[in-house]
Amino acid sequence: MRAVEERARGLEEQVRRLTAERDAIASTVPSGVLDLFHRVARSRGGVAVAPAQDGMCQVCHVKLRLQFYADLKRNEEIVQCPACNRILYYEAPPPTVSAEP
Ligand SMILES: [Zn+2]
Known part of the structure; x- marks a missing residue:
C-alpha cells in the first residue's frame, strides 16, 4: 500500500510540473491563436493540429490546393485544413535511404 501511495504522490508531482510547463508555453502563444486551438480541439476530439504531407x-x-500547400510549407502562418479545420503544419517527409551500395 505504501508503494502505491508513493507512486500516487510521484504522479501528482508530475501533473503539477507538467501543468506549470504547459501554462508557461501557453502564455507565449498569442491569445487569438490559443482561442482557435481550444475551439478546434473541442470540436475535434481534443486534436487541434494536423501534419500536412504530400499535399494532403x-x-x-x-487534398490541399497547390498554392495553399506551397504557402503552408513555409510554416509562417496559422492555416487551417479546409475540410476538418485543424491547424496544419508542414512536416517534411523522412529522408529516403538510398539502396545504392
Ligand atoms: Zn484535415
Missing part, C-alpha cells in the same frame, strides 16, 4: 492533410486526407 494527414488526418482527414483531403
